[in-house]
Amino acid sequence: MSEFFKAELKDRFLEYALERSDYFQIQTLYDEFLRPNYSLEYVQKLIMEIKEYDPNLLDVMGGNGMDIFMLASTPSTEDFLEDGGFMNLYVKEEEKWDVFLSQLSTGPKLTKEEKKLLKKTTTPTLKKEKTLLIGLIAAVAISFLFTLISIFKETLLEPDYVPADEFERRIEQLREQYILENEKLQRELLNTKQTLDSLENKD
The missing domain is CATH 1.10.10.10 (Winged helix-like DNA-binding domain superfamily/Winged helix DNA-binding domain)
Known part of the structure; x- marks a missing residue:
């Protein structure tokens, strides 16, 4: 249900x-x-x-x-x-998910300080970290795209009927995958920032 x-x-x-x-x-x-x-x-x-x-x-x-x-x-x-009951709570939760998904689609934005730091640092280590970071973001985006295409292909384009409960379950799986991948991305971003900070302190 x-x-x-x-x-x-x-x-x-x-x-x-x-x-x-x-x-x-x-x-x-x-x-x-x-x-x-x-x-x-x-x-x-x-x-x-x-x-x-x-x-x-x-x-x-x-x-x-x-x-x-x-x-x-x-x-x-x-x-x-x-006050709207449980239906109002459901709508608010869905709105939170919409905001979350829209934030994912825009990608993480660097602050002015982080942009200046990236411009200053030209060492091979930092270039390697930046390349890894870009690769990680691209991998998350590609993974999401394939997951989304797979779900919509199975639910909308295939002739087999998919029950509403199954569709809800798959969407829930997609949301959980979003959260896990976003947390992983945040960890990678934090590690990269710490590396940048440490190298800046050395200079």
């Missing part, structure tokens, strides 16, 4: 609780929203995620051999939904 669908379901659970003025069984949510394609355990999982985000969004009671048996809204439920 996609994060979008999960966020929408959590908001529906909260809206349903808000509409009622009494406690109701978790089974009611299952019958109302997820039967028969999902299990009651999945409803419990979503309720736990709501509680982990903010314990005050729902009043939860155990019973009948279950940790989550009865539910009711709280004063915080209405305030949270008025």
Whole structure:
């Protein structure tokens, strides 16, 4: 199930609780929203995620051999939904990813001081470091390009049908790869900067 669908379901659970003025069984949510394609355990999982985000969004009671048996809204439920609920959190998270990906596409920018330092230093060691750095950035860019082309080829151009969940999973893998490669690039940039600083101090 996609994060979008999960966020929408959590908001529906909260809206349903808000509409009622009494406690109701978790089974009611299952019958109302997820039967028969999902299990009651999945409803419990979503309720736990709501509680982990903010314990005050729902009043939860155990019973009948279950940790989550009865539910009711709280004063915080209405305030949270008025602020946009979990769907608003999902949108904000997506916007963060958009900003992150756009920053990746522009590449790292050197400060004025770093540019001056690069111009001053003409030693073979620094030239080698600069070449390695450019090669690293190019390798990350090429790797990303091939990954992106592969995903879109498999999901959009191939005749085989790809379920939405599988597409979401692949996009998530791409995002994770972005993060790992970006962290690796940051480490390389830091090492290069330290080398430049040490050589500048020697001069």
